[in-house]
Amino acid sequence: MATSFEYSNQARTYDLTRAASPSVLAPLRAALGDRPGSLVDVGGGTGNYARALADEGWRPVVLDRNAGMLGRAASKQLPVALGDASALPVADGSVDAVVFVSMLHHVPDWQAALAEARRVVRPGGVVAVMAFTREQVDVHWVLGYLPATLAHFAGLHQTRDELLGALPGAVEHPVLYEDVVDGSVAALCRRPELLLDPEVRAQTSLFEWAETHTPDELADGMARLEADLAAGVRPQDADPGRRAALGDASVLAWRRPT
Template identity: 40%
Template sequence: MSRAASRPPWELSGDAKRERVRSLFAAITPTYDLMNSVMSLRLHHRWRRAAVGLLHLEPGARVLDLCCGTGDFAFPLRQVVGAAGVVVGLDFAEPMLKRARAKGAPMTPALGDACAIPFADASFDAVTVGWGLRNVPDLDASLAEARRVLKPGGRLVSVDMALPKAAIPRAFAMLVHRAFIPALGALVGRRQEYTYLPRSTQEFDSPEALAERMERHGFRNPVIRRLFMGNIAIVRVER
C-alpha cells in the first residue's frame, strides 16, 4: 500500500486527493440523492434556490455548475435562465453525470476538472458550486479557474456545510458530524465515505476565510449567508 493510499483524503492534495475523491463519489453515486435528502431533511433544494436568487440571473444567461454531482443545481437554474439559457454541469466523476442524465437534470453534462475548466475565458455569466469546493484537489486553482471563465461582473456562488459560530450549536454539529452522519452512511454500506464528508467540512475554510480567499483571487463584494442554524453557508462574490 502506498503512503497516500493509507492516509485519509482530507490529508491529501493534488493528484492523490483527486483520485481518492473521484473514487469516493463514484462509489456513493447510487445512494447520493437519497442521503442528501435525509441528511438535509430535504432542505438542500431550498438552499440551492436561495443561492440562485443571489446571482440575479436574467433569462438567457449562461451558467456553469462546478462539481455538479447528480445535477440538482440545474433545476432551479433552468427555471431562471429559461429555454434560451445555457446550464452546463461539470464533474470529474462520470457515474455522477450518468445519474444526472438518468434523472433528467436540465443541463449539458461535461466531464472535467474544476481545477482545469475546459471552457474559454469569460464564457459564463455565473458559476455555481454546491458542496464541492472542499473536495477539489487545489482550491486556489479552482477559484482562479472560476474567475477566468466568468464574464466581467459575473458572479460565483458556493453552498456548503459549515460549523456554527456559537458554542452550543457548534458542539451539536460536531456530534452530528462525528457520530450521526457516519452511522447513517453505515446503513447504506458506506461508513468510510460518510466519515470523510463531515470531516472535510471541519478541515475546510470557514465561510469568512473562504470569502477572503476569493477576494485574494480578484473577486469582490462578498456576501455570506448562514442558514440552518449556521450549519449551511452561502458565499457569493463578483468578478
C-alpha cells in the same frame, strides 16, 4: 476534478435521498441575481441543483469528474462535461455564472478551483459558492458523536476568512436548513432520527468515510445518539444561538468587475 472523495459508489443511489433543497436554493438565487444566463455547475454530481436552476431559466452545464454521477445528470436532460475543478475546460470570460454547491471541501486545490471560476466568468458575471465553513462544522452537532470523523473532516473545510480571501469583496448569504431535502449532514442534523437510518447515512461522504475507516466509532456513536433521542435529548436544540449566529452554511457571491 481532483477531489478528496470518490462518489462512484453513490452514483446509482444518490438521488434516492438527495435533491435540491429550498433552504439552499433561496440564498443561491439571491447570489446569482435575476438575469439567468449560461452557468457551469462545478462538481454538480447528478444535477439536482442544475436542474432546479434550469427550470428557472438558467442554461447550466454540469461538470464533474465522476462519469457515473454525470450519467444521472444527463438523464435529467442536462448538458454534462467531464472535467477538473482546478482546470476548467472553459474559455476565459465565457459564462455568466459558476456555482459550487456543497463540494469545495472535496477539492484539495480549492484555491485553484476558485481562481478558475473567476477566470471563466464574464465581466459582471458571478461566482456563487455554497460551502460549509470550518466554523460552521461546529453547528453540525452529530460530529460530536464521531470524534475521529470530526478530526478528519474539519480540516477539509475552509475557514470563512480563507474563502473571503479567495473571493475578495464577496457578499455572504447565510443558509439555515428548514428541510432535509438535500440529505446533507447539515440538513439531517435538523431531523436527528433520520441519522439512524443506514440507507440515508450512506448517501453522505462523511458517513461513508466513517463506515469504511472508523466503523466501531460509528456504531458506538449511533447507539449513543439513539439512546439520547429515546431519553428525550434533542441535541440539535442544545445551542440555537450559535446556529443562528453562524448559520448551517453560507453562499458567497463574487461578481467580476465590469
